[in-house]
Amino acid sequence: MKKLISAPSLFMGAGVFLVVGLLLGFWWAPVDASSMGFSQKIFYYHAPIAETALVAFGISFVAAILYLRSQDLKWDRLGFVCVRLGLLFSVMVMITGMIWGKASWDTWWAWEPRLTTFLLVCFLYIAYWVLRSVVEEEQRRATYAAVFAIIAFIDVPITFFATRFLPEGLHPVVITTGDTGMEGSMFASFFISMIGMTLLLVALIRSELVVESLKDRVADLKHKIGG
C-alpha cells in the first residue's frame, strides 16, 4: 500500500490521467457549440488547474488550524508547501486563462470576476510568503503564517462575491448548479483531467515534504558538527 502511494507512482498516475484526459478532450469530446469553438479545449486543463489551486489553499487552511491547535511544526511545513504549490497553480490558471481569453474574446486580460479573484489570490499568498520571510523565530513565524493563512483563505470566496459587484464579465459559466451545461463526453474528459491534476498536486506535496524534512535534517546535522 505504502509503495502504491509513493511519490513516483503518484506522479505516474497523474501523468496517465492527464494525458488520457487531454486526448479524450481533444478527440472524444465535441467541439463547443457556442462562440468559443475550438478554443474551449483549453478548458480541460484550465479548470482542473484552478480547482487544484483552490484545493491546495484549502489544505493550507486546514493545516493552519491544526498547527494553531497542536503547535506541531509539521503542520506549518505542510501549510507552506501547499501555499507554494497553490501559488504555482494559480499562476498557471492565469496564464492558461489569458491564452483562452486571447483566443475567444481577443483580449489578454479582462477584469472579470474569476480572473480578478485569482489575481488577488496570488497577491494574498505572495503576501503570506513575504510575511514568513520577515519573521525569524520558527515558532512565531509558523503562528503568524497560520493566522494569515486562515484569514487569506476566508477572503477568497469573499473576494469572489465582491467581484460580482463589478460590471458584467465575459467568463463563460460552464458549471452552474443544476444543469452542468456540458455533454457527457465533455464532462468525462474534464473529470479525468481533474483527477490527474489533483493526483499531481498530491505527488508534488509529498515530494516537497520530503525535501523539507531533508532540509531540516541537514540543518540539524550542521548544528551537531558546529557548522
Next chain:
Amino acid sequence: MSSGRQFMAILRKDLIRELRTREMLISMILFVLLAMVIFHYAFTVKEGADLTFFTGGMLWVTFIFAMLLGLNRSFAQEKDERCLDGLLLCPVDRVTIFLAKTAGNLIFLLIIQVVAVPIFTLFFVQRSYAGDLLQFLIVLLLADLGICALGTLLATISMNTRSRDLLLPIIFLPLIVPVLIAATGATTLIFAEGASFGSLLARVLFLLGFDAVFMVAAYGTYDFAIGE
C-alpha cells in the same frame, strides 16, 4: 474588572494618548487633504471635468491609505515604549484588547472622515446627496468597521516582525479589496445617481457579512497574533 470596563480603560488610554499630542490625527488629516489635491490634478484630464463619478473611489482609497498610516503609528508606540508588554501582563482577555484597539482606530478614522467627506463633497461632487445621507452613513460605518477590524488584526502581526511598516500594506491591501469594491460601488451610486435602500441592499449586506466574518476570525486568532 469586568471586560466592559477593561475595554473602556484601554480605549480611554489610546484616546488620551493621541489627544495629548494629536500627532497621528494631524498627519492623517493633512494626508487626506493632500491626497485630495493630488487626486484633483491626477484626474482632471480636461477643463471642467466632472469628477462626481470618481469621488467614491477617491474617498475609499484615501481612507484605506490614511488608515495604514494610523495603524502603523498606533502600534509603533505600543511597541517602542514597551507598553504592550505591560498591557499583556495585565489580566485582560486578548479579545478585549482587540476590540478596544479596533474601537480606537474606528474613532480616529471617523474623525478623519468628518473632515474629509464634506471637503471632498464640496470640491468634487456636483450633485446634492442630502436625501441619501442615511444610506451613506450606513455604508460608511460598515466599511469602516471592516477596515478597522482587519487592520487592527494585521497591524498586530506586522508590528512583531522585522519590517513592520513595510509589511502592513502588503498583507492588508489584498485582503481589503472586497470592502473597497463594495464600498466604492455603493458610494458612487449615492454620489452620482442617488440610491434607494433597495439598490444598495446587496452591497450593504455584503459589508455586514464581511464585518461579521472577520470579527469572528479575529476573535478566534487574536490570541495567537498578539503573542505571549
